[in-house]
Amino acid sequence: MAASKSLLDSLKKPEPTNFRMTDFRRELHLRHKREEHAKKEKLRALQESKYVSRYAITIDTSRARSNCDVLRMSIKELGFKEYPFGRKDNCCDVHWHACHFEENPEVFGGKVNKFPGMSEICSKMTLFRCLDIMRDLFPTDYDFYPRTWYLPAQFHEFSCEIRKMHERRVKPKPTFIIKPDTGAQGDGIYLLREPNEYSSLSGKCHVAQEYMSNVYLIDKFKFDFRIYVLLKSLEPLEFYICQEGLARFSTLPYENPTNKNIHESFMHLTNYSLNKRSSTFNRSDRDDEGSKRTLTSVLRRIAMNGHDSNKVWKSIERIVCKTIVAIVPEMKVEYQAAIPPGKTGPSCFQVLGFDILLLQNLKPILLEINASPSLSLDSEQEVSPGVFEYVLSPKDEEVKYPLIRDTLLHVVPIDKLKYFRKKKKQRLLKKLKASTSQKGKRPDPPVKQRTSIVIIKADESDEEKREVNVTQQMSEMHMDVDSHGDGTARDVNSDDERESNIKSDTELDEEVDNYFETKLRESCLKQLYPAIYDEECERYRILERVAGLFIFFLGIRGSLRIGPTGFRTFARKCRLNRKGMTNASVDIMYIDLQRRWDHMNPERTSGLCYQGFLDACIEIARRKFYAPTKIEMLENLVDHCELNLNLRDNDLANNLPRLHFRRLGLQYRQGSMYAMPRRVIDQMTEETTIEDLLKAHEKKLRQPSREDIEAFLRKSRRMIYQPSSGSRVISVTKSPDSE
Ligand code: ADP
DSSP states (O other), X not given: OHHHHHHHHHHHSOOOHHHHHHHHHHHHHHHHHHHHHHHHHHHHHHHHHHHHHHTOOEEEEEEOGGGHHHHHHHXXXXXXXXXXXXXXXXXXXXXXXXXXXXGOTTOOSSEESSOTTHHHHTSHHHHHHHHHHHHHHSTTTSOSSOOEEEETTTHHHHHHHHHHHHXXXXXXXXXXXXXXXTOOTTTTOEEESSGGGOOOTTOOOEEEEEOOOSBOOBTTBOEEEXXXXXXXXXXXXXXXXXXXXXXXXXXXXXXXXXXXXXXXHHHHOOOHHHHTTSTTOOOOOSTTOSSEEEHHHHHHHHHHTTOOHHHHHHHHHHHHHHHHHHHHHHHHHHHHHHSOTTSOOOEEOEEEXXXXXXXXXXXXXXXXXXXXXXXXXXXXXXXXXXXXXXXEOHHHXXXXXXXXXXXXXXXXXXXXXXXXXXXXXXXXXXXXXXXXXXXXXXXXXXXXXXXXXXXXXXXXXXXXXHHHHHHHHHHHHHHHHHOOTTSOOOXXXXXXXXXXXXXXXXXXXXXXXXXXXXXXXXXXXXXXXXXXXXHHHHGGGHHHHHHHHHHHTOOSTTOSSBOHHHHHHHHHHTTGGGGTOOHHHHHHHHHHHHHHTGGGOTTOOSSBOHHHHHHHHHHHHHHHXXXXXXXXXXXXXXXXXXXXXXXXXXXXXXXXXXXXXXXXXXXXXXXXXXXXXXXHHHTOOTTOBHHXXXXXXXXXXXXXXXXXXXXXXXXXXXXXXXXXXXXXXXOOOOOGGGO
């Protein structure tokens, strides 16, 4: 009772003033602490953002969708910094888009993993049109894809061809495959043998292709390869092939097409997305089994069957090179439209998927290019009838993970990569010093913990954890080096071995230096162009020069079509009138070609597209720059145009037109290449020597040097070297056009 009374008394008593004061002070103190903490946080965030923008290699994965898993794995392995929701300022080193370049139009720097317009270029119609143009110029070199017709526009030609084949009684009876222009995953594909089986009711455009029935089979199944290619840059052209890929098998044993089996898609189509629905889909994880296998395992099998698999691989490499060279002109046109010269924009790279079929004679055949090949690591598994579960597919992981990791290593900014290496080295040395200073002591548990921190992989969003990650990689490196023959790793900090295992600074220096170099050296990506096929492909790149002329005369920045004025300017500036092209004939040609290419212009915008312009060039070359072959005629025309535009000098003659052609054009014009006056050229005979030409220029305002004249003659192919006389003499090679 007494106790409760005293409690009541105390409650009644007024609160002492000093208690209030204490409370107030505590509040003040707390507020002060909070503010200080906020300040520190702000400073830390600022430092971190400074660190990030200066040194961290940042990847924006906010638009990566199904590519996210493989991308995240690669980012973690490399120790880069991921922005899963993007960055406020949109300033990442790499922006990874799932489908299109345009997915995030706010990107003005860094790199984007898609080229503008690539999906359209890889659509079946555009791709095979590009290849058809090349086949027209280089008939024997571009014979690696099936004959193609574009429907409905070429339905007449297509049905005539089938009729002719029937009349010739071609055996086996020819079969054709119809594919929607922009289709994927086998959607809307069917086989036919009579033209009237083609249905144009859908209003869609299709390609009809000769069906390649004589295919190479493994275990009686048809298959095709998915080859991954990294197009690293367009200017200068640089691309790599992934040395590992996938082989996708059909799920019904293959038979030559007959009227009976023509509708069996599980027999004739090899798409994974289609065949995974088949009850006979084989999900074996073994290398040489299953409906999805690795490329190398199939090549091994081909070698085991007594064939030369290296030769097959080389042919595939060549197909990749020729195909990329064929689409580059279109890509350049699209690129300048999306990022016109002078406008800031990201640079681009892209991983492409080539679908390649093998014929019985092991000749590879290109079926299509996929602009956004699946990079998903999951595969579907039916756990009970109709119920599917996604599980990690080891074969997909084996192929796609190194592909993306090495792609990132190739495209991230090299200076940051260098700094990243330096930073890594500094951290390692700091840790090493700390551990040496504790030499002799018992191994401290934190070191062991450091090794076990490997498990902390969930979040790398702050610098501290980044450090952990780097430590983890380095500790892995230690473990690699110290691993026993049996592959098990020792604890480098164990009592007796500790001292002997600690490496010298220089050794570690080298180790860190070698880290990325080894990674790049051991890369699954092999450079095809320019490293290997540079010379072989050079002559195929003539169309890039035509694209360069097209871009030069486009007029409006960022446009994709040349107007009548642009076309007339092209004829005037290139002095085509000197070759007999009148203004009227130029105008008629423009109208004619614009009408002919109208079907490629669904938006009905005015102007002539690049392919129409190319057609015009081929026509002009045929009429006015006659030579024994088409390619020579076109070369003559392009030489003539570039010469008249003063777009070439010694360097440019070797270098094909660049992306920012206009800017470079100006630059080179200033550098000025000497062009010989028409009057002097006309007076040249077989006996004219360089001395004569020098004399002809005497007392002129701009007198060329001997080198200028020689360079001009070499380019205009008017100079020959006569070993007998030991001196260079001029020969006027009279082509029909110059008469
Ligand atoms: P999609 O883009 O819809 O996947 P593809 O062109 O890749 O279309 O064709 C799908 C499948 O059809 C290929 O994987 C291949 O098995 C088969 N195929 C396509 N074209 C031919 C052809 N010309 N000859 C034989 N088989 C073909």
